[in-house]
Amino acid sequence: MIVARRKPLSEIEAMLQDLSRVLIVGCGTCVAVCQAGGEKEVEILARQLRMRARLVGRQQRFDEITLPRQCDPEFLEPLTSLAGSYQGIVSLACGAGVQLLAEQFSAIPVFPGLDTLFLGVSESPGIWSQRCRACGQCILHLTGGICPKTRCAKGLLNGPCGGTHFGKCEVDRETPCAWTLIYERLTKLERMDLLERILPPDDWNVVSQPARHALPRQFEEKLARS
């Protein structure tokens, strides 16, 4: 899932200081799971902003709504009738959600309430870690299910650098060295042959920025018919 964290209150407050009617829009998918932008977080942010407005004597109104998903126009429908009565919208979605909102409601300024961090997994309650760089050329079958592009600080494809130290990374001694993990996993799987293989550099053209993806036409037509 996409992992994000709430921006500091002061930063959000500064974006909104000149607006009197603001709608805070949560997203019920990834960012709700990582406790950054779901219904509960929308409520918390709204209360914090109301409190700050009262403290500094600003006349501001903050309303709340949480959509199941902000990255799909279909799910933005409920906002169509609401949006016009606000001077600004704070989106507590990932950067993709914020942009779709801004695109769909282009007459109203949309503000990001989160900083989007990475594609990752839940490690343990309250801790998430990055697992995928969305490179478009998955090699996990060659590296024991551990992505060196993402989990090695340098994205090295052919073994550890000289900074590896007792299984930890030179950049952060708390972070495991991806290549030590890969080495251990492939040894356990008795796939030493994969360790000997020299992997070529990434093809950055596969997912070149800004990327776009379409299903094959036949498949799309089939979907349209069904």
Place this chain on the structure above:
Amino acid sequence: MATSFRQVLQTKQFVVTAEIGPPKGTEIAKLQDNVSKLRSWVDAINVTDNQSAVMKLSSLAACRVVQEAGAEAILQVTCRDRNRLALQSDLLAAWVLGIRNVLCLTGDHVRIGDHPQAKPVFDLDSVQLLQVVGWLNQGRDCVGHPLEGATDFFPGAVVTPGAEPLAPQLLKFRKKIVAGAKFFQTQAIFDVDQLKRFLDAAQPDGIPILVGIVLLVSPRMGQFLNENIPGVYVPESLLDRLASTPKDKRVAEGIRIAGELIHALRDGHLCRGVHIMAIGREEKVPEILRAAE
């Protein structure tokens, strides 16, 4: 230059290289002075490439200065700061400017250097960079396009003999040989037994290994290396030896320690030579070598 570093490695019994760091700025007088002090003592001089991810004068320009001052340079190239276009284009530039030896490294991460906000590049890794050097030598670039004029670099690589665990490091060591490394310079060694364990496991066969020698100047420096530099191990006995030496004599004692180590490596035929990293005290390299006699 009478004999090239490539030839020296084939013919000379014990080869010596030393490392010089380019200045942070444009003042090259000290660099030139150090080269003039070292050139009759060493077979080649490595020039570091934004070492420790600290921004300095480029290795390429400093290599040219080294060669103009009468020594043969080994251009250190890291993958941290340049993508594959820039790396190849700088390698061609190096060849045109008369640089013949290239040491391919991954490079320290920007986060440990003086520009931690910079974008870390690592478009290639050190193994892939060695392959690229091989292709440039064959007259084509990394996508197969022909070059108008090829290079003929002598490519080398690095290895950390004291890496823990050692097995993944050995995996990379072997890949570097397959990718075209013709010589290795190692991370600092202070303990001959640690080197022997590496050599037993690595079986480097004919590939020349120049063992890294760092000039220790205080017990604090030794502790710092032990605590902060992965794969570097300064034995307690050396730390004690420096601690019991009066402060004003510690540099001299460090020179003796380095000299004894070089002597032991040469006498024991453990490696093809040494690579001296005197970190900021490059002018001491001749004294270290005299102490190794």
